[in-house]
Amino acid sequence: MKRHGVRIPPGEPATNLDEAKAAIAKLFDTGNARVVVKSQIHAGGRGKGTFKDGFKGGVHLADSVEDATAKAEAMLGNVLVTKQTGEAGKQVSRLLITSAENIKSEFYVAVLLDRALGKPIVMASAEGGVDIEEVADKTPEKIIKEVIDPALGLQPHQGRKIAIALGLRGRLIGQTASLLRALYKTWHECDGTMLEINPLALIVNEDGTEAVVALDAKMSIDDNALFRHPDIVAMRDLSEEDPLEVEAAGHDLNYIKLDGNIACLVNGAGLAMATMDAIKHYGGDPANFLDVGGGATKEQVKAAFEIIVGDPNVQAILVNIFGGIMNCNTIAEGIVAAVKETHLTLPLVVRLEGNNVDAGRATLAASGLTLITADSLSEAAEKAVAAVK
Amino acid sequence: MSILVKPDTKFLVQGITGGFGGRHAQLSLDYGSQLVAGVTPGKGGQMFADTVPVFDSVAEAMAETGATASAIFVPPPFAADAILEGAAAGLDLVVCITEGIPVRDMVEVKDALKDSTTILLGPNCPGVVTPGEGEDSSGGCRIGIAPGYIHKKGNIGVVSRSGTLTYEAVWQLTSRGVGQSTCVGIGGDPVPGMTHLDVLKLFNDDPETTGIIMIGEIGGTAEEEAAAWAKAHCTKPIAGFIAGATAPPGRRMGHAGAIVSGGKGTAEAKMDAFREAGIGVAETPSEMADTLLKMM
Numbered sequence: 001m002k003r004h005g006v007r008i009p010p011g012e013p014a015t016n017l018d019e020a021k022a023a024i025a026k027l028f029d030t031g032n033a034r035v036v037v038k039s040q041i042h043a044g045g046r047g048k049g050t051f052k053d054g055f056k057g058g059v060h061l062a063d064s065v066e067d068a069t070a071k072a073e074a075m076l077g078n079v080l081v082t083k084q085t086g087e088a089g090k091q092v093s094r095l096l097i098t099s100a101e102n103i104k105s106e107f108y109v110a111v112l113l114d115r116a117l118g119k120p121i122v123m124a125s126a127e128g129g130v131d132i133e134e135v136a137d138k139t140p141e142k143i144i145k146e147v148i149d150p151a152l153g154l155q156p157h158q159g160r161k162i163a164i165a166l167g168l169r170g171r172l173i174g175q176t177a178s179l180l181r182a183l184y185k186t187w188h189e190c191d192g193t194m195l196e197i198n199p200l201a202l203i204v205n206e207d208g209t210e211a212v213v214a215l216d217a218k219m220s221i222d223d224n225a226l227f228r229h230p231d232i233v234a235m236r237d238l239s240e241e242d243p244l245e246v247e248a249a250g251h252d253l254n255y256i257k258l259d260g261n262i263a264c265l266v267n268g269a270g271l272a273m274a275t276m277d278a279i280k281h282y283g284g285d286p287a288n289f290l291d292v293g294g295g296a297t298k299e300q301v302k303a304a305f306e307i308i309v310g311d312p313n314v315q316a317i318l319v320n321i322f323g324g325i326m327n328c329n330t331i332a333e334g335i336v337a338a339v340k341e342t343h344l345t346l347p348l349v350v351r352l353e354g355n356n357v358d359a360g361r362a363t364l365a366a367s368g369l370t371l372i373t374a375d376s377l378s379e380a381a382e383k384a385v386a387a388v389k
Numbered sequence: 390m391s392i393l394v395k396p397d398t399k400f401l402v403q404g405i406t407g408g409f410g411g412r413h414a415q416l417s418l419d420y421g422s423q424l425v426a427g428v429t430p431g432k433g434g435q436m437f438a439d440t441v442p443v444f445d446s447v448a449e450a451m452a453e454t455g456a457t458a459s460a461i462f463v464p465p466p467f468a469a470d471a472i473l474e475g476a477a478a479g480l481d482l483v484v485c486i487t488e489g490i491p492v493r494d495m496v497e498v499k500d501a502l503k504d505s506t507t508i509l510l511g512p513n514c515p516g517v518v519t520p521g522e523g524e525d526s527s528g529g530c531r532i533g534i535a536p537g538y539i540h541k542k543g544n545i546g547v548v549s550r551s552g553t554l555t556y557e558a559v560w561q562l563t564s565r566g567v568g569q570s571t572c573v574g575i576g577g578d579p580v581p582g583m584t585h586l587d588v589l590k591l592f593n594d595d596p597e598t599t600g601i602i603m604i605g606e607i608g609g610t611a612e613e614e615a616a617a618w619a620k621a622h623c624t625k626p627i628a629g630f631i632a633g634a635t636a637p638p639g640r641r642m643g644h645a646g647a648i649v650s651g652g653k654g655t656a657e658a659k660m661d662a663f664r665e666a667g668i669g670v671a672e673t674p675s676e677m678a679d680t681l682l683k684m685m
Binding site: 113115116118119120133136137149150151188191193194222223224225227228254256258266267268269270271272273274276277278279280281286289291294322324325353354355376377378379381 | 416465466489490491492493494495496497499500501534535536538539549550551552553554556557560577579580604606607608609610611614630632633634635636637640641642643644645646647650651652656672673674675676
């Protein structure tokens with residue numbers, strides 16, 4: 001954001017106490033009387049979160065080097081639980097230490113895609129620093145929306161319109177419009193799917209003048225555009241992601257871990273979602289989403305089984321394959337080999353349908369494996385649910 | 390009749406010399422579809438499968454062969470340009486199979502096509518099939534990657550964001566002896582060309598189509614918009630299914646567009662919109678065909 005011209009408070013990230021001390025010293029040495037120490041995890045609600053050892057708050061103000069250092073030490077390596085992390089929480093392995101600004105008021109602003117329009121929009125609200133979804137839900141009239149022409153980008157007059165709607169006056173109008181243009185440019189050039197500034201703050205400088213600054217940001221990047229952003233790829237922090245999901249991505253498998261006990265292995269994203277839904281429909285709980293794709297190899301199927309059984313909650317597996325172009329017999333041979341090589345002992349329900357399905361079913365029947373077979377997805381889901389009861 | 394394509398629709402494949410494009414080009418030829426040209430810049434003059442000439446540009450291929458539609462199989466970084474080339478050349482229909490196109494590229498493509506006469510289907514879609522009258526529905530028009538043999542010529546229109554769920558629905562119909570007019574995969578991306586609503590309107594106007602299966606999934610509000618239109622205007626029975634009721638919020642479920650964000654785009658809201666519009670909702674994907682047949 002800084003590179004694209006968005007004004008942010010001075011500060012530095014720190015991944016250990018020495019870096020934190022250096023960042024703190026630099027801020028106090030350059031005349032700041034107060035700093036903010038922020039936990040950096042991939043989840044919101046940090047300020048109101050609590051660490052596992054009882055230390056309250058993932059964001060703290062500090063008025064001295066000693067105080068800031070003590071706060072940094074208490075946070076680094078500690079596990080923070082917020083309303084978005086779930087009970088397990090997330091380990092804080094990175095801090096952001098910035099100057100503490102003298103905040104007069106707080107706003108919310110975001111750049112995102114409006115899917116119905118197929119165009120970017122800028123959303124803003126004078127109710128900053130709070131849960132924007134709640135604002136949108138309870139008082140939608142307080143949300144300002146500006147549609148961006150994709151060929152032109154955010155125009156200065158649109159930026160000024162938003163600034164005025166936020167209640168800003170005088171030279172702050174032009175300054176905010178410039179900041180919004182820089183934000184849009186960041187979103188556009190980095191292939192963002194969402195860039196949220198919460199809060200965007202009106203601050204009072206030491207000389208009494210006012211300015212608008214982005215105090216905190218959350219940004220998501222379009223996975224499909226990463227090929228043109230090696231610099232962003234280099235920032236990826238795998239420790240923030242589920243290890244099984246990282247492993248799956250390495251095999252070109254689309255896997256998302258869930259909390260249930262019936263694992264699914266399916267070809268096609270829509271069918272994979274529908275398989276999870278069918279498990280739920282019959283009273284079970286899916287353990288994952290897993291799309292092996294349209295042309296899964298034997299190696300991918302084997303990797304998929306290994307990832308599935310890597311989740312200790314899994315008590316049964318449902319394989320649902322619609323072999324459209326793929327030969328069902330090839331798939332059946334892949335399943336048999338994978339089950340044998342991974343020494344799978346969990347109940348395995350298999351539903352195969354499509355191209356050359358009779359040969360595929362014969363291969364499964366002749367494999368000597370104790371499989372539960374099903375003709376339809378509903379039957380497969382029912383049998384999988386029965387297997388864990 | 391049918392919608393979008395007829396068995397005699399002549400089409401070309403952009404990216405025919407790639408592995409994926411070539412494989413599916415061959416399957417379309419095997420199905421008896423009128424695949425008349427391939428396009429790969431720099432490979433003009435080659436032949437595909439000894440019978441299909443390859444051209445350097447879409448315009449050249451159209452002029453030489455009379456193709457009016459195309460299937461795009463080029464890799465994601467070049468796919469947006471391939472769509473724009475097809476539109477600039479004046480194709481009636483561009484079907485983009487490519488998965489993984491950056492959403493920013495699609496926003497720009499959609500904006501560029503707003504006054505174009507070219508219809509875009511996809512991206513990230515299985516394509517379109519109008520079944521033929523031959524054995525296993527051969528002789529029809531298959532543009533894309535759907536298995537041809539699961540179809541049967543008939544009167545049900547199918548529209549879906551998901552490939553495999555389309556095949557499920559089609560197979561359920563065919564297994565019950567019920568054929569399809571045209572099956573359309575609109576794709577799983579957040580910024581698609583044709584929407585459920587666009588396809589629904591075509592089915593409603595097509596005298597050959599007597600019933601419709603509409604399959605949706607979480608993310609966006611396209612299903613709700615289609616349902617609202619159907620309630621007021623559609624004269625044909627519709628059965629629907631929505632995938633993703635169990636998907637956790639904020640996670641992208643395989644398809645780039647399948648995400649519940651900010652409480653929007655839930656399966657529940659879409660199913661409610663379907664019911665409100667008199668669309669029969671299949672409780673499980675196994676009941677898509679039966680739900681429609683009960684209504685007819």
